[in-house]
Structures are given as structure tokens and as C-alpha cells.
Amino acid sequence: MSTATPVTFAARARQSRLTWPLLALVALLLVNVVVTPSFFSLRIQDGHLYGSLIDILKNGAPTLLIALGMTLVIATRGIDLSVGAIVAISGAVTCTYIAGAPDPTSASAAIIGLSMALGLCVLLGLWNGFLVSVLGIQPIIATLVLMTAGRGIAMLVTDGQIITVTNPAYRQIGAGFLVLPISILISLAVLAAVAVVTRRTALGMLIESVGVNPEASRLAGVQARTIIWTVYVFAALCAGVAGLMISSNVSAADANNAGLWIEMDAILAVVIGGTSLAGGRYSLTGTLVGALIIQTLTTTVYTAGIAPEITLLFKAVVVIAVCLLQSPRARAALRRGKTPPPVVPDAGTPSAAPDLGVLADVPGPVAPASTSSSHSAQKAGQR
Amino acid sequence: MTQTQADDLRPTTAEPVVLMRGISIEFPGVKALQDVDLTLRPGEVHALMGENGAGKSTLIKALTGVYTPDAGTTTLNGVQVAFHGPAAAQSAGISTVYQEVNLCSNLSVAENILLGREPRRLGGIDGRAMRARSAEVLARMGLDVDPASILSSHPIAIQQLVAIARAVEIDSRVLILDEPTSSLDADEVAELFRVIRSLRDEGVAIVFVSHFLEQVFEISDRMTVLRNGRVVGEYATAELTRLELVSAMLGREMDLLEEIERAVAESAPSDATDTPLVRVTGLGRTGAIEPFDLTIRAGEVVGLAGLLGSGRTELARLLFAADRADAGHVEVDGRPLRLRGPRSAIAAGIAFCSEDRKGEGLVADLSIRDNLVLAMQAARGWARPIPRRTKDELVEKYIEALDIRPGNPDALIGNLSGGNQQKVLLARWLVTEPRLLILDEPTRGIDVGAKAQIQKLVADLAAGGMAVLYISAELEEVVRLSDRVVVLRDHRKIAELDGRDVSVSDVMALIASGDQADHRSGGTERKAS
Incomplete structure (x- = not known):
């Protein structure tokens, strides 16, 4: 047993799309430990768990939530650029209602406010889904409409002001604790729910089928339109809840900056997690790892004291490294120590990660970065 | 019908301008062309015939440098050539006019004819010389078209003729017309044929690809028939009947056809009184x-x-x-x-297995198992997944019954051979127990x-x-x-x-x-x- 099991495990690990993102995450965490020895330490204070790891999870909760919705949208060959704007709208509607409620501190004001916000988010998701699945507009354009208009809507709701509220019940969503921060618990609960609903039923398989070949799916009797419509509604709802977390955490709604560029982080998390933008097979665990990588990266930049001017560059290098590690062609090239031969593009068969192949030719910092991360990962395995 | 070796049949005795010998092209899993010969002589219209998938387009692409043959030689005027791309073929005198007009409809007729070869003067384009040269070419083809007019102002037929004019202007020795008549009406076809004949008389070798048998018989002097990537034969059009051509394209010699026994002859004909x-x-x-x-x-x-x-x-x-x-x-x-x-x-x-396996059948990135149960699952709705055990039993049963290889249900269907993909798609419908x-x-x-x-x-x-x-x-x-x-x-x-x-x-x-x-x-x- 002791001889057979590791071989199978190694073989399976090599085939899994998750292996490399996981190793990258471990490597990032190790970098943090080197820089800040107390990085892994957790402490309990007033029954709440504190520590850098908890901070990463807490700050990453909204991104994770949005990335979950995005995963399903991307699996249907779509994309949703409007989630950042929906974050802003959701916070704006809730805070504006609470601020104007008869008793701005009551729990009922918070509940009514957030129900209104989430209801609106469902409507916005229906709008996106309508444009994509009924009118057949390309997803990137269809959701660009709301990406642009959404912040305007949020500004109208807040009258262009930053609305601050003092509502203990509302504050729980983003800043509350139940041993762990409540926002983490919400995101993990949604992750579990999505996993159960899509993987225990046939929904996941049908979503993938629609993403890989919409016409073949339609001819096989799959209700492609309904499925596509539903995932956009779900993505908007996730963004709405994320918007509640973000505005609740600071007890304010900022129509301009809440959720700014978060759609990009979410898309990145999905892609790092191994779900192809060409649609089809998706990995929820991958998205979780992807979201954690992005958040850890942000945290690392702060704790390691990397100069703010090169923060974005640093982030970009790590992201490229992770993406390269996932590209079979780049890995083959690393193994042989030379550039890969050009692959003849096969029309009609989208490869697993079509865009990454181009990056395989990027020289310089990429190869050292990836080698070092795999080295440290091996060390981690030995400990 | 016997295969006619037509060396002495057609008016021209000139040396062939293009000789393709033993051309083979293989795509993953498909032998698109096997040992194909093609001979084009100056001053003849040579029809390339065959059903869809017979290899006509592949052969044209091999000739024009889009594909590089795996085996075989191509000689142009007795010199062996290997084109790396359509541009190289074109500069060697082989022009292609595709089914969809491949021009810039927002430019003038003259600009289209001379695109990329504009006469220059003082560092700029000499518009007057351009129009004059275009007018000359158009006149040579007997076309009454104003070279300065915008291409899109003309009907498709004229645009197609302009595309041919472009080929004429560069003095093409070989002109390939791929389904040129599919969007033309009868008068326009007549006009096109008039132009084709005048080019032929000037000594251009013309390859004519069409699904319209009547047009092929009207315009062509000789034809090469392909089937399943092989040459069935080269025939002189005048010596071939329509029936013989159809049978060559579809693949049975007439004598044999008469003898084919019907394997399911004894299957009970249905009772006509049934609903x-x-x-x-x-x-x-x-x-x-x-x-x-x-x-x-x-x-x-x-x-x-x-x-x-x-x-x-x-x-x-x-x-x-x-x-x-x-x-x-x-x-x-x-x-x-x-x-x-x-x-x-x-x-x-009712179940429908599409002819377009790749586009309308396969869900390539999913496994054999998922592909096999897709229609059944879709009919049940997403909320009622097929129980794992039922699914495994069904998949196992059909893999065995239809001899699907590999027999691993987790293999991605996109990696299977065409025949096995087809079997999975058949099984997809059979599990739904259709009536038609x-x-x-x-x-x-x-x-x-x-x-x-x-x-x-x-x-x-x-x-x-x-x-x-x-x-x-x-x-x-x-x-x-x-x-x-x-x-x-x-x-x-x-x-x-x-x-x-x-x-x-x-x-x-x-x-x-x-x-x-x-x-x-x-x-x-x-x-x-």
C-alpha cells in the first residue's frame, strides 16, 4: 500500500488542473511566512478568530462569491462584466433605504433594505440574461451595457453622495463574527450550495454541455436558453450579496468605488482556477483556489512591503506564472528547456486554455518565477 | 461504364499546364486525398466533380498552396513546384475565385481589379492609369462595367466577374472557380459562361467546381470525378451521360447496381391499414x-x-x-x-442524428458517458439526475452493444475516431427509446x-x-x-x-x-x- 498509493496520487496530481494553482497558493503563503514569521498564527479574542489567514479569507469573501457566479457564466461560454456595477447598486440601495428608514438602526430596516437590493439584483440579472439568451447579443457587449449604466444607477440612488449608516444588524454581514467572520461563512455556504446543486443534480453537466456546444445541446433537447438565463441571474445575485458585504463592512455605500474592477479579479480567479474562457468544464474548487491566490497576493504585497509603484507589476508576474504553469504547452517547454513547437490551430476545437498558448513565448522573468515556486512547493511537500 | 483515359479525347493536344501526381493528404483520422492525379491543359474547362467530402476542396487547396500534401508532386509547366500559401500560387499564375466573393465591396471596380498592384506615379497611386488598365481588362472580357464605380453598387454576378477580371489581369494561366454559379440566376450564369469560354479560347486552363450537373455538362470539356478522396476517373464530358456521371460520383458501376441484393428484403412491410x-x-x-x-x-x-x-x-x-x-x-x-x-x-x-457531427452532435469536451446520456438527461430536466447506477448500466450496455472503442466511459468524445463518435451519438438517442x-x-x-x-x-x-x-x-x-x-x-x-x-x-x-x-x-x- 505504501508503495502503490503515492504513485497513483502523483499520477492523479499531475493530471489535475488544480495541482498547479494549489502549489502556487502554497508558495505564496510560504513567501509570507518567510517575510512575516507570525503569518500562520491565529489567536482567539472575545470568541473571534483573528490572524492574517483570516484576514485573507475575509477580504477575499466578496471576490470569491462573485467568482462563483462568474464560474457558471463562463462555463456557458459567457462573461459578466457588470458584477462590479451591481456591487455598487446593491450597497447603494440598501444604505439609502436604511438611512431614510423611520428607525435607521433597526434590524427590520436592514432586512427590508437588503431584500430590496437583492430583488433589484435579480432584475438586473434577468436583464443581462435576456440580452444574452433571448436577443443573442454577445455576452461581453450585453453586460458592458450594465457595467457602464450600473454605476450611473448607483449614483442616482445615492444622489452622488457617500451614504453612511449606523445599523448594527446590517454591519453583521460584512464585519460580524460567528467565531469566523460572517462574510466568510456566507461565501463558503454559497460555494457548498452551488457545488451541491450543480454536481448532485444534472445542472452542472447541462451547463457544461451548453458551454461546449450550444447547438448540439439544443438539438439534444437541452433548454439552453433557460440555463443561460439562470446563470446570469445567479451571477447578479452573487454580486448583490458581495455588494452587501462590502458596504456593510464599512457601513457606507460608495457608488463610485465599491466593487471597482472586482469583475476583473473574479474573472482572473475563475481562469486561474482552471476554467476555460472558451466555456465548458468548470471547477468550483479551482475558483476557490483562484480567489484565494488573488487575495493572498494582495495581502502579500502589503505585508512584504513591496513598493506601491510595482505592486501591480508584481501581481501581473505572479498571475502570468500561474497561468503558464497551467498551460500544457508551456509545461512541456519547461521540461524540455526550449520553446514549444508551434501548434497547428484546430478550428472548431477550443483548447483548454486558448489564450495562454500565446504567453508561452514570453521570455525572461516568467521561467525563474515558476521554477522557484515549484521548488518551494516541493520543499513544502517534504515538511 | 469504363474508366476513360482521355489523353486523346479533347481538342487540345498542348502540354498540360498543371500535372498533379499521387497527391495524398491526411488529416488526423481522415485520409482526405489518396493518390490523386489531376491534369489541367491550357484552353480547357476542367470540371472537378464529387459529392460533399469527396475531396474537391482539399485538392484545390493542395493546388493553391493552402495545404501541403503529405505525398505527391505538382508540376507547373513541367517545373516541379511547392507553394507555401495562396499568394505564392497566385504569383505563379494560379488564381482562385471562391464561392463567396472575396473582394472589398467599398472600393471601386478598378481598385479591386488592381488591389496590391496599383500603378504608381510620383509616389502615389495613378488613378487614371488604374482605370485605363481595368477598362482594358474588362473590355477584353467583354464586360460593360465602369471601372470607377463602387463594387457594391453591382449585383453579385458582376462582382464575381470582377473577381475573375482580377485573375485575368495578373495573366493567370490557371483559373479555379469554386461554385461560381451558386448565387447567380440563369442570365447571369450565361454571362459568366461567355466569359469563361473567351478565357478558355485565350488558352487559360479553368477548373470548374459546381453541384449543378446541367452547368457542368454545358461548360466543361473534361472532368475528374472524386469519391472518398480518390479519383474515380477522368472523362471527356462529351462521352459521358448524366447517369454515368451520377453513378461515378455516388460510387457504383451500373452493371453491379442491378445485382445488389437487398439485405432486408424479407423484413415485413407494414400493414397499410395501421394508423x-x-x-x-x-x-x-x-x-x-x-x-x-x-x-x-x-x-x-x-x-x-x-x-x-x-x-x-x-x-x-x-x-x-x-x-x-x-x-x-x-x-x-x-x-x-x-x-x-x-x-x-x-x-x-422523434430523434434526430445530425449530419454535422462536430457542429451539431458532439459535445467534444465532455466524456463518452455525459454525451451518451445528454438527450435522456435533458428530457428528464436538470433536477432529476439519472441515478449513477442506471447511468453506468446504460453506458456499459451501449458501449458493449455498439462496440464503442475505447470502452472507457470517461474518455473525452472529442478524442474518438469518427465511427466511434457516431456510435455514441446514436446511443445518445437510443437510450431515449425514440419511436422515429x-x-x-x-x-x-x-x-x-x-x-x-x-x-x-x-x-x-x-x-x-x-x-x-x-x-x-x-x-x-x-x-x-x-x-x-x-x-x-x-x-x-x-x-x-x-x-x-x-x-x-x-x-x-x-x-x-x-x-x-x-x-x-x-x-x-x-x-x-
């Missing part, structure tokens, strides 16, 4: 197929025969509601069926062994009571399997033949001549206009 399973009345769609009637009984195989573009697939898609019909209605078991989309057809027990199975070209592009297996399966299914609508370009298959054969031509149902007496040559005669008067045809035939 038919499916009764179609006046179903049609503008531009796809004219309204047709059709009845299909349980346990019956109805074959659909006709050339490519005759409306075979369109008919099937209407019946499956993959496309919306704009006339007619369908009854299943005597009850009217509203066809609102594939789901409604599936609910009524529509198979569109189920044996196209798959190896001989799988072909035989699939035909056997169809016969077995019909014997088990399933109705099958069988579409294939291979008439032998259609005739062998079918209890009745419906013949289509030009998007119209022209005849319905009782399969017990029908022979491949009967069907071919109908397809080729369209003369229906002396055939035992069904009551639903429509007169050709």
Missing part, C-alpha cells in the same frame, strides 16, 4: 424545402435520396423542428403535434467496418418496431435498408418508390433526369416547374 406513426402534410419552409407529404409507419425504414443540396437535411430538420416550418402540419399516432422546437419533437418520440429515428448521413466519413455495423443496427432497430428515416448520399445504403425511398431534387420531393422493387439505378435515373412520368411514384409527387 401511421407519423403523418406529415404539406410541411415546408421557404428556401429550404417545398411543402411535402410523408407517412412513416412503425417498423419501417424510409430512405431519403437525392444529391447534396436537394433538401434532404432540410426535410429532416423540419420534421425534428430544428428549423421552424412555415407551412403544413405533423400528426403522430393520428394526433396533431405542434412542433415548437427540438424538445417538442423529442417529447413526441432520423439519421442524417450516419455513415459519412467513417470507416467501412463501422459503416456496416451502423447499417446492421438500423435494420435491427426497424425489426424491433422503430421507424427510421434514413438519409445518405450512398444510394446503395439507402436502397439496401429502406422499405420505401423518397427522392428529392432541387428542394422538392419528386417521387416515392416502393423499396421492394426499387433499384439503385431507378433512383439514380430519377435524380439525374428528373423525368418522373414513367416511374411508379407516390401520390404525393409534385410536378417540376
Whole structure:
């Protein structure tokens, strides 16, 4: 047993799309430990768990939530650029209602406010889904409409002001604790729910089928339109809840900056997690790892004291490294120590990660970065 | 009919301008061309004939440098050449005019003719010289078109002639016309042919690809017929009858055709007094197929025969509601069926296996298992997943019954061979236990062994009571399997033949001549206009 099991495990690990993102995450965490020895330490204070790891999870909760919705949208060959704007709208509607409620501190004001916000988010998701699945507009354009208009809507709701509220019940969503921060618990609960609903039923398989070949799916009797419509509604709802977390955490709604560029982080998390933008097979665990990588990266930049001017560059290098590690062609090239031969593009068969192949030719910092991360990962395995 | 080696048949005795010998091209899993020869002589119109997938386009692309052959040689005027891309072929004098006009419609006629070779003066483009040179070329072709006019202001036919003018201007010695007449009306075709003839008389070798047999017989001097990537023969047009051409394209020598035994001859013809399973009345769609009637009984195989573009697939898609019909209605078991989309057809027990395996069948990135249960799962709805055990049993059963290889349910279907992919797609529908199975070209592009297996399966299914609508370009298959054969031509149902007496040559005669008067045809035939 002791001889057979590791071989199978190694073989399976090599085939899994998750292996490399996981190793990258471990490597990032190790970098943090080197820089800040107390990085892994957790402490309990007033029954709440504190520590850098908890901070990463807490700050990453909204991104994770949005990335979950995005995963399903991307699996249907779509994309949703409007989630950042929906974050802003959701916070704006809730805070504006609470601020104007008869008793701005009551729990009922918070509940009514957030129900209104989430209801609106469902409507916005229906709008996106309508444009994509009924009118057949390309997803990137269809959701660009709301990406642009959404912040305007949020500004109208807040009258262009930053609305601050003092509502203990509302504050729980983003800043509350139940041993762990409540926002983490919400995101993990949604992750579990999505996993159960899509993987225990046939929904996941049908979503993938629609993403890989919409016409073949339609001819096989799959209700492609309904499925596509539903995932956009779900993505908007996730963004709405994320918007509640973000505005609740600071007890304010900022129509301009809440959720700014978060759609990009979410898309990145999905892609790092191994779900192809060409649609089809998706990995929820991958998205979780992807979201954690992005958040850890942000945290690392702060704790390691990397100069703010090169923060974005640093982030970009790590992201490229992770993406390269996932590209079979780049890995083959690393193994042989030379550039890969050009692959003849096969029309009609989208490869697993079509865009990454181009990056395989990027020289310089990429190869050292990836080698070092795999080295440290091996060390981690030995400990 | 014997294969005619036509060295001494055609007027020109000139040396061939293009000689392709032993050309083979292989794509992953498909031998697109095998040992193909093509000889083009100056001053002749050479038709390239064959059904879809026979290898015509591949051969043209091998000649023009789009594909590099795996084996074989090409010589141009006695010099061996290997083009790296269409531009190289064009500068060597081989021009291609594609089906879709490949010009800049926002530029003038003259600019299109001289695109990339504009006469220059003082560092700029010499507009006057450009118009003069274009006018010269157009005049040479006998075309009355203003070189300064914008291309898009002309009808497609003229645009196509401008594309040819462009080839003439660069003094092409070989001009390839790929389906040039598909969007032209009769007068425009006449105009095009006049131009083709004048070019031919100037000594240009012209390759003419078309599905319109009449036009091929009108314009071509010689033809090469391809089938399944091989040359069937090279013929002089004047010595070939239409029937012989059709039989060469579809693959049976006439004498042999008469002798083909029907493998399912003894299968019980259905009782005509039964309520038919499916009764179609006046179903049609503008531009796809004219309204047709059709009845299909349980346990019956109805074959659909006709050339490519005759409306075979369109008919099937209407019946499956993959496309919306704009006339007619369908009854299943005597009850009217509203066809609102594939789901409604599936609910009524109709299944449709598309001819476009890659585009409309496979979900390439998913496993054999997922592909196999897709239709069944879709019919159950997402909330009622097929239990794991049932799924495994079904998959195992069909992998074994249809001999699907590899037998690993987790293998991605995109990596299977064409024949095995087809079997999985068949199984996808068989698990839904349909009452009418529509198979569109189920044996196209798959190896001989799988072909035989699939035909056997169809016969077995019909014997088990399933109705099958069988579409294939291979008439032998259609005739062998079918209890009745419906013949289509030009998007119209022209005849319905009782399969017990029908022979491949009967069907071919109908397809080729369209003369229906002396055939035992069904009551639903429509007169050709």
C-alpha cells in the first residue's frame, strides 16, 4: 500500500488542473511566512478568530462569491462584466433605504433594505440574461451595457453622495463574527450550495454541455436558453450579496468605488482556477483556489512591503506564472528547456486554455518565477 | 461504364499546364486525398466533380498552396513546384475565385481589379492609369462595367466577374472557380459562361467546381470525378451521360447496381391499414424545402435520396423542428403535434442524428458517458439526475452493444475516431427509446467496418418496431435498408418508390433526369416547374 498509493496520487496530481494553482497558493503563503514569521498564527479574542489567514479569507469573501457566479457564466461560454456595477447598486440601495428608514438602526430596516437590493439584483440579472439568451447579443457587449449604466444607477440612488449608516444588524454581514467572520461563512455556504446543486443534480453537466456546444445541446433537447438565463441571474445575485458585504463592512455605500474592477479579479480567479474562457468544464474548487491566490497576493504585497509603484507589476508576474504553469504547452517547454513547437490551430476545437498558448513565448522573468515556486512547493511537500 | 483515359479525347493536344501526381493528404483520422492525379491543359474547362467530402476542396487547396500534401508532386509547366500559401500560387499564375466573393465591396471596380498592384506615379497611386488598365481588362472580357464605380453598387454576378477580371489581369494561366454559379440566376450564369469560354479560347486552363450537373455538362470539356478522396476517373464530358456521371460520383458501376441484393428484403412491410406513426402534410419552409407529404409507419425504414443540396437535411430538420416550418402540419399516432422546437419533437418520440457531427452532435469536451446520456438527461430536466447506477448500466450496455472503442466511459468524445463518435451519438438517442429515428448521413466519413455495423443496427432497430428515416448520399445504403425511398431534387420531393422493387439505378435515373412520368411514384409527387 505504501508503495502503490503515492504513485497513483502523483499520477492523479499531475493530471489535475488544480495541482498547479494549489502549489502556487502554497508558495505564496510560504513567501509570507518567510517575510512575516507570525503569518500562520491565529489567536482567539472575545470568541473571534483573528490572524492574517483570516484576514485573507475575509477580504477575499466578496471576490470569491462573485467568482462563483462568474464560474457558471463562463462555463456557458459567457462573461459578466457588470458584477462590479451591481456591487455598487446593491450597497447603494440598501444604505439609502436604511438611512431614510423611520428607525435607521433597526434590524427590520436592514432586512427590508437588503431584500430590496437583492430583488433589484435579480432584475438586473434577468436583464443581462435576456440580452444574452433571448436577443443573442454577445455576452461581453450585453453586460458592458450594465457595467457602464450600473454605476450611473448607483449614483442616482445615492444622489452622488457617500451614504453612511449606523445599523448594527446590517454591519453583521460584512464585519460580524460567528467565531469566523460572517462574510466568510456566507461565501463558503454559497460555494457548498452551488457545488451541491450543480454536481448532485444534472445542472452542472447541462451547463457544461451548453458551454461546449450550444447547438448540439439544443438539438439534444437541452433548454439552453433557460440555463443561460439562470446563470446570469445567479451571477447578479452573487454580486448583490458581495455588494452587501462590502458596504456593510464599512457601513457606507460608495457608488463610485465599491466593487471597482472586482469583475476583473473574479474573472482572473475563475481562469486561474482552471476554467476555460472558451466555456465548458468548470471547477468550483479551482475558483476557490483562484480567489484565494488573488487575495493572498494582495495581502502579500502589503505585508512584504513591496513598493506601491510595482505592486501591480508584481501581481501581473505572479498571475502570468500561474497561468503558464497551467498551460500544457508551456509545461512541456519547461521540461524540455526550449520553446514549444508551434501548434497547428484546430478550428472548431477550443483548447483548454486558448489564450495562454500565446504567453508561452514570453521570455525572461516568467521561467525563474515558476521554477522557484515549484521548488518551494516541493520543499513544502517534504515538511 | 469504363474508366476513360482521355489523353486523346479533347481538342487540345498542348502540354498540360498543371500535372498533379499521387497527391495524398491526411488529416488526423481522415485520409482526405489518396493518390490523386489531376491534369489541367491550357484552353480547357476542367470540371472537378464529387459529392460533399469527396475531396474537391482539399485538392484545390493542395493546388493553391493552402495545404501541403503529405505525398505527391505538382508540376507547373513541367517545373516541379511547392507553394507555401495562396499568394505564392497566385504569383505563379494560379488564381482562385471562391464561392463567396472575396473582394472589398467599398472600393471601386478598378481598385479591386488592381488591389496590391496599383500603378504608381510620383509616389502615389495613378488613378487614371488604374482605370485605363481595368477598362482594358474588362473590355477584353467583354464586360460593360465602369471601372470607377463602387463594387457594391453591382449585383453579385458582376462582382464575381470582377473577381475573375482580377485573375485575368495578373495573366493567370490557371483559373479555379469554386461554385461560381451558386448565387447567380440563369442570365447571369450565361454571362459568366461567355466569359469563361473567351478565357478558355485565350488558352487559360479553368477548373470548374459546381453541384449543378446541367452547368457542368454545358461548360466543361473534361472532368475528374472524386469519391472518398480518390479519383474515380477522368472523362471527356462529351462521352459521358448524366447517369454515368451520377453513378461515378455516388460510387457504383451500373452493371453491379442491378445485382445488389437487398439485405432486408424479407423484413415485413407494414400493414397499410395501421394508423401511421407519423403523418406529415404539406410541411415546408421557404428556401429550404417545398411543402411535402410523408407517412412513416412503425417498423419501417424510409430512405431519403437525392444529391447534396436537394433538401434532404432540410426535410429532416423540419420534421425534428430544428428549423421552424412555415407551412403544413405533423400528426403522430393520428394526433396533431405542434412542433415548437427540438424538445417538442423529442417529447413526441422523434430523434434526430445530425449530419454535422462536430457542429451539431458532439459535445467534444465532455466524456463518452455525459454525451451518451445528454438527450435522456435533458428530457428528464436538470433536477432529476439519472441515478449513477442506471447511468453506468446504460453506458456499459451501449458501449458493449455498439462496440464503442475505447470502452472507457470517461474518455473525452472529442478524442474518438469518427465511427466511434457516431456510435455514441446514436446511443445518445437510443437510450431515449425514440419511436422515429432520423439519421442524417450516419455513415459519412467513417470507416467501412463501422459503416456496416451502423447499417446492421438500423435494420435491427426497424425489426424491433422503430421507424427510421434514413438519409445518405450512398444510394446503395439507402436502397439496401429502406422499405420505401423518397427522392428529392432541387428542394422538392419528386417521387416515392416502393423499396421492394426499387433499384439503385431507378433512383439514380430519377435524380439525374428528373423525368418522373414513367416511374411508379407516390401520390404525393409534385410536378417540376
